[in-house]
Amino acid sequence: MSKPRILVIDDERSLVEVLAINLEREGFEVMTAFDGQDGLRQAQVKLPDLIVLDLMLPVKPGLEVCRELRADSRTRDVPVIMLTAKTEETDELVGFAMGADDYVSKPYRMKVLIQRIKTQLNRRRQTEDAKNGDLVVERHGVVIDRHRHRALCNNEELLLTPTEFRLLEALMRQAGRAFTRHELMDAAMGEDAVVLERTIDVHIKSLRKKLNHSADLIETVRGVGYRFRETGLAES
Missing domain, CATH: 1.10.10.10 (Winged helix-like DNA-binding domain superfamily/Winged helix DNA-binding domain)
Structure with missing residues (x-):
């Protein structure tokens, strides 16, 4: 059985490295990008199972990346968990309006973020694997x-x-x-x-x-x- 593939798009390389190590320990395959443009390109080409997306990114901001992911038929169903150092209520609302599925503020607890990732993947799997009942x-x-x-x-x-x-x-x-x-x-x-x-x-x-x-x-x-x-x- 193939490992679920997680794409982490964040320009804070030290945080990305720690998150990648922890995700790999949990059995995930991890891909990384450090700016919005590269992250969007990887998402469209590699089609990950879930994307962890920082709000504040160089080249292309996170909200724009999220908007383009949702506009693309290849990636519009991929769950997106948005990360941000901001705590303003309006930032969270805008993130969800752009199509984010969950929202985690920095600094985050590693176990909490990984559990959020698992929850989103389980929800997607339940939808895709539904075989019985009123579909x-x-x-x-x-x-x-x-x-x-x-x-x-x-x-x-x-x-x-x-x-x-x-x-x-x-x-x-x-x-x-x-x-x-x-x-x-x-x-x-x-x-x-x-x-x-x-x-x-x-x-x-x-x-x-x-x-x-x-x-x-x-x-x-x-x-x-x-x-x-x-x-x-x-x-x-």
Whole structure:
């Protein structure tokens, strides 16, 4: 069985070296890049299983790298964990808006980062290895196909990040149910994810934008969170 391949894109070479050693001890194959342009090139050519991406990078900044990864059909489904020395709330929200699946602030604890990596890989593996059960959900012209990892709206493909895909699937599978933001975070990011509640709002905003004329299928439930419309008509 081949080792999961991790691409670490970070210009702090000493940190990259320590992280690479620890990841290799955990059974991962590690590739490294020290600027955004080289990291993007390696991601597109080598197609890693997961990318650890620093926000502050020379040549091409991390947010731009993340945006281009999500715009490329070869890499848009690869989980991205973003690293940053910044602790501003807006930086985290922007990172998720660009398509990051998780967010870890520097300085980080090595065991915590490695566990986050394993969680993201497990989620991706569960999606790809799903063989049984209801793999396709369709409601109001929106289709989620877990087996092919595709989402459609009125026969047009939706270019979703892995987190957006899981979020939309969770909402659609229990249409009509009002989910709290915490429940949606658990469904889309995992119970061990430490993120802001507003992060879900960012993902919902992005999903609505991609759904275009069907955006109102995701309804805001005041004081609770969100739900996917159960009936064909909007509720008053």
